[in-house]
Amino acid sequence: xxxxxxxIVIGTGISGLTCAIHLKKAGLDxxxxxxxxxxxxxxxxxxxxxxxxxxxxxxxxxxREDILNAGSSxxxxxxxxxxxxHGPGMVFDFLVNDVGIQFSTDEDGRIDYTEEAAHxxxxxxxxxxxxxxxxxxxxxxxARSIGVQFFVDYxxxxxxxxxxxxxxxxxxxxxxxxxxxxxINNIRGEVETFFSMNIVLATGGIGNLYYHTTNPVSxxxxxxxxxxxxxxxxxxxxxxxFHPTSLFxxxxxxFLISESLRxxxxxxxxxxxxEFMSLYSEMGDLAPRDVVARAVxxxxxxxxxxxxxxxxxGYYNGSVPLEKRFSKIYSTCIKGGLDITKEPIPIVPAAHxxxxxxxxxxxxxxxxxxxxAVGETSCTGLHGANRLASTSLLEGMVWGRASADDIIAKKYxxxxxxxxxxPDWEKPQYxxxxxxxLIDQDMKAIQxxxxxxxxIIRTEKGLTRAEADLDYxxxxxxxxxxxxxxxxxxxxxRNAVVSSSLIVAAALRNTSSVGCHxxxxxxxxxxxxxxx
Numbered sequence: 152x153x154x155x156x157x158x159i160v161i162g163t164g165i166s167g168l169t170c171a172i173h174l175k176k177a178g179l180d181x182x183x184x185x186x187x188x189x190x191x192x193x194x195x196x197x198x199x200x201x202x203x204x205x206x207x208x209x210x211x212x213x214x215r216e217d218i219l220n221a222g223s224s225x226x227x228x229x230x231x232x233x234x235x236x237h238g239p240g241m242v243f244d245f246l247v248n249d250v251g252i253q254f255s256t257d258e259d260g261r262i263d264y265t266e267e268a269a270h271x272x273x274x275x276x277x278x279x280x281x282x283x284x285x286x287x288x289x290x291x292x293x294a295r296s297i298g299v300q301f302f303v304d305y306x307x308x309x310x311x312x313x314x315x316x317x318x319x320x321x322x323x324x325x326x327x328x329x330x331x332x333x334x335i336n337n338i339r340g341e342v343e344t345f346f347s348m349n350i351v352l353a354t355g356g357i358g359n360l361y362y363h364t365t366n367p368v369s370x371x372x373x374x375x376x377x378x379x380x381x382x383x384x385x386x387x388x389x390x391x392x393f394h395p396t397s398l399f400x401x402x403x404x405x406f407l408i409s410e411s412l413r414x415x416x417x418x419x420x421x422x423x424x425x426e427f428m429s430l431y432s433e434m435g436d437l438a439p440r441d442v443v444a445r446a447v448x449x450x451x452x453x454x455x456x457x458x459x460x461x462x463x464x465g466y467y468n469g470s471v472p473l474e475k476r477f478s479k480i481y482s483t484c485i486k487g488g489l490d491i492t493k494e495p496i497p498i499v500p501a502a503h504x505x506x507x508x509x510x511x512x513x514x515x516x517x518x519x520x521x522x523x524a525v526g527e528t529s530c531t532g533l534h535g536a537n538r539l540a541s542t543s544l545l546e547g548m549v550w551g552r553a554s555a556d557d558i559i560a561k562k563y564x565x566x567x568x569x570x571x572x573x574p575d576w577e578k579p580q581y582x583x584x585x586x587x588x589l590i591d592q593d594m595k596a597i598q599x600x601x602x603x604x605x606x607i608i609r610t611e612k613g614l615t616r617a618e619a620d621l622d623y624x625x626x627x628x629x630x631x632x633x634x635x636x637x638x639x640x641x642x643x644x645r646n647a648v649v650s651s652s653l654i655v656a657a658a659l660r661n662t663s664s665v666g667c668h669x670x671x672x673x674x675x676x677x678x679x680x681x682x683x
Contacts, residue, residue, distance in 0.1 A: 152341070153575065155567050156180050158349035158558055159332065161307050161374065163187075164195035165544050166526030167353030168290040168299075169245070169551030175299050177559045183299060184334060184345075186306035186639055187369055191287045194355045194366055194527060195544065198283030199409035199479060201275035202246075202544040204254075205239035206264055209274050214239070221269045221439045221539035222506075223666040225387075227532025233513050233553075234533055238545045242276065245548065250293045252285060254278050258470050266414035267540035268437040273414075275541045280409050280479045286544065304337040306639045307373065310350065310381040310522070311573060319572035327382055329522040330569075333576045337639050342576035346567070348521045349558045352378060352509065353551070356527040357391070360651050361502035362595075362602035365397050365407040371643040372650025374528035378509045379649060384518045386530050387507030388657035389668040392538050393607050394503035395419070395443035398496065399458035400487045407503070408461060408480060408496055410540050413437060415476070416466035420495060421450055421459055441537045441667040444500040448607045451499075460495035500607055504543060506534040506667065507657065515554030523554040536666020583634050590640045597624060597647050605655050610671050611662075617655045624648050 157179040160167045167183060174181040185192070203214065214235045219226055246252045254276040255263045264273040278285040295301075311331040313322040331346035354374030358366025379385050396408040396419075413419075413436045418426050431446035432438035438446075447459050467473050473492050474481040484491050508530035515523045526547040533546055604610075604617035625648045632645045664670045 152343040154343065154345045155570075156182050156345070156347045158351065159184065159345055159347045160351040160353055161332070162193065162353030162355060162526065162528070163190050163291070163301070164193040164353060164355060164526055164547060165286060165290065166547030166551040167351065168294055169548050170351050170353065170525060170555045171299050172290070172294050172297065173552055173555035174558060175294070175297050177555070179559070181299065182302055183294070184302040184305045184307065186304070186337065186373070188304050188337075190291050190301055190303060191284070192367060192369060193287065194358075194370060195547070196284045196287040197365065197367065197407065198286075198544055199280040199407055200267055200411040201265060201277030201282045201541050202242055202286070203239060203274055203541050204242035204262075204264075204276040206262070206274055209239070209272050211235040213271055214274070217269055217271055218533070218539050218542065219535070221537050222535025223537060224535065225665060226535030229513060230531040230533040234542070234546060234549055238549045239274075241548060241552070242545070245552070246286065246289075250289050252278070252289045265411050267410045268413060268443065269434070269439045269539055275411070277411065279475065280411065280477045283544070302334075305334045305343075306337055306642050307354075307377060308333040308335055308342060308576070308637070308642055310377050311344075311346070312381055312519070315381075316574070317572045318574060322572070326520060328520040329381065330573060335637055335639070335642070340636070340638065342578075342637065344573070344575050346570045346573070349561075350522050351515075351554055351558075352522070352524040352528050353526045353547075354528045356505040357650050357654070358502045358505075360597060360601050360647055360654070361391075361606065362598045363397065363499055363501040365394050365405055365501050365503045367405065371647045373643070373646045374524060375508055375653065376646035376649040378517065378519075378522065378524065379653060381522070382519060383522060384510040385508065385653055386510045387532070387536075388653045389661045390506035390534075390536050390666055391502060391605075391654060392440055392504040392506055392667045393444040393500045395440060395447045395500050396461050396496075396498040397501035397503075398484070398487075399499040400497065403483060403487045406483055408498055409477070410440070412461065412463050412477065412480070415463070415469055417461050417463035418466060419443070419447065419459060419461055419498075421454055422456055439537055440503075440540065441669070444607055444667075445669060447498070448500050458497045458499045461498045462495035463491055464493055464495065502606075504538050506530070506536065506538055507654075511550070513553065514557040515550045516557065523558070525550045525554050536668060579633060583636065585631065585635045585641070587640060590644050593624060593628060593644055594647060597621070597651055601651055601654070605651075605658055608669050608671050609658055611659070614655055614659050618652070618659065621648060621652045621655060625652060
C-alpha cells in the first residue's frame with residue numbers, strides 16, 4: 152500500500168502534535184504516526200513538574216543564565232536565545248489561548264508558579280502534578296478537532312532516501328534527500344510505503360535503553376537510529392540525564408517523583424535520616440539534576456543500599472493540601488502502600504532525558520534534505536551538557552512550531568510521479584518466527600550493559616567493555632533482523648542497539664567530565680567524598 156502526504160510527523164508528544172497542528176491549520180495534508188496502540192503513550196504524558204512560562208519579575212537574561220549554568224555552558228547560544236525569546240510567551244499564546252489549557256491557580260485565582268532545581272525564580276506553571284497528561288490529552292483533542300489524521304499502531308521501519316532506495320540511477324549523483332518512510336502495520340504485519348518530502352521525527356528519547364528509567368517502554372531511540380542509518384548527524388550523545396528521584400518499588404516501575412517536590416521543600420536523606428546533599432553542593436537539594444543524581448548514586452554505593460529517601464512530609468508549606476498539589480504522586484504511592492504525607496519516599500536515580508540527538512538547526516532541519524527532528528529525539532544544543540528542569544516540554548513546543556513554519560514557507564505540495572522509482576518494501580526471501588522471549592532477553596542485556604557501564608558514573612574501562620558487548624549484540628541482532636518475520640519488537644531491538652552504540656562511542660570520545668557525562672578517573676572524586 153502506498154500513501155502520499157504533504158507532511159508526515161512520527162511521534163505524538165508535545166513536539167509532534169504542535170508541529171502537526173500548525174501544519175494542518177496552514178492547510179497541509181498531514182498525518183501523525185505512532186507505533187503505540189494509544190495516541191497518548193509518550194514521554195509528554197508522563198511529565199509531572201510543569202513547563203517554564205512567562206511571568207512578571209522574570210527576564211530573558213535570568214532564564215538564559217539558569218539554562219547555561221545547568222548546561223555547564225556547553226549550550227548552543229543561538230538555540231538558547233531562540234527559546235528564551237519565543238518560548239515562555241508561547242505557553243499562554245498557544246497552550247492557554249488556542250488549545251484551552253487552564254493551569255493550576257492559587258487561592259486568589261492567580262497562576263501558581265512553582266520552583267524546581269537550578270531555577271533562580273518560580274517560573275514553572277503546572278496542572279497539579281498532572282501537567283504532562285493534561286497537555287498531551289488537550290493537544291490530541293485539539294488536533295482531532297481541526298482534522299489531524301492519526302495512524303495508530305504503525306511502527307516506522309526505515310526512512311526512504313533517493314540515493315539508497317530509488318531505482319533511477321541518476322539519483323545516485325544527487326544530494327541525499329529523504330522522500331518518505333516504510334512503516335509496518337502492527338496489527339496486519341504488513342509494511343506500507345509512505346511518501347512525503349517533509350518528514351518530522353518526533354519519536355522521543357532513549358530511556359528504555361537503561362535498566363532504571365522514568366520513560367515508557369516505547370522510548371527505544373527509534374528516531375535517532377533511523378536518522379543515523381539514513382546518514383543524518385548525531386551529536387552530544389554522551390549526555391544522558393538521569394533523574395535523581397524515581398520511585399523505588401517492587402510493584403510500581405517507571406514512575407517519576409517530580410523535582411517540584413524539592414522545589415516545595417522536600418529533602419533527600421539516607422536510611423539514617425541524614426540530609427546529605429549539602430556535602431555535594433552548596434545548592435543542596437536544589438542542585439542541578441546531574442549533581443543530585445550522582446550524589447544519590449554515590450550515597451547508595453557508600454552505604455550499600457538499593458535506594459535513598461525523599462521526605463516531603465515535614466517540609467511542605469503550600470496553601471494547597473499536599474495530597475492535592477501532588478495528587479498523581481500521592482495516589483500512586485498510596486496504591487503501593489506509601490503515604491507521602493506521613494513517610495519518606497524510596498527513590499533511585501533513573502535514565503530520564505537525552506540531551507543529545509539528531510543535530511538540527513534553529514528551524515528543526517537536520518543535515519538531510521526534507522528531514523526535520525523535534526523534541527527529545529533532536530539536539531538543538533539548547534540543553535548543553537545537562538537540561539534545566541521544565542524546559543523539555545517548552546523546547547518541544549517551540550521547535551514543533553519552528554519546524555512547521557519552515558515546512559509551510561516551502562509551499563511544497565506533493566507530486567506522486569516523483570516517487571515512481573521508489574519500490575515498495577521487499578520482504579526477505581526466508582522469514583522465521585522468533586520467540587518474543589528472545590527479543591526480551593536481548594533488550595534486557597542491552598539495558599544492563601548501559602546501566603552498568605554507560606550510566607550515571609562511567610569509567611573508560613567500563614565504556615570499553617560496553618562497546619565490546621554492544622558490538623557482539625549488534626552482530627547477532629542485525630542477523631536476527633534480516634532473517635526474522637518483521638514486527639515492532641524486532642525493530643525496537645535494532646534501534647536500541649544502534650542508539651546504545653552511539654551513546655557509548657560518544658562517551659568514549661569525550662574524555663572530560665562535563666554535565667551529566669561523568670568519567671571517574673584516578674584523583675577525580677565526587678565533592679562529597681572527602682566529607683562523607
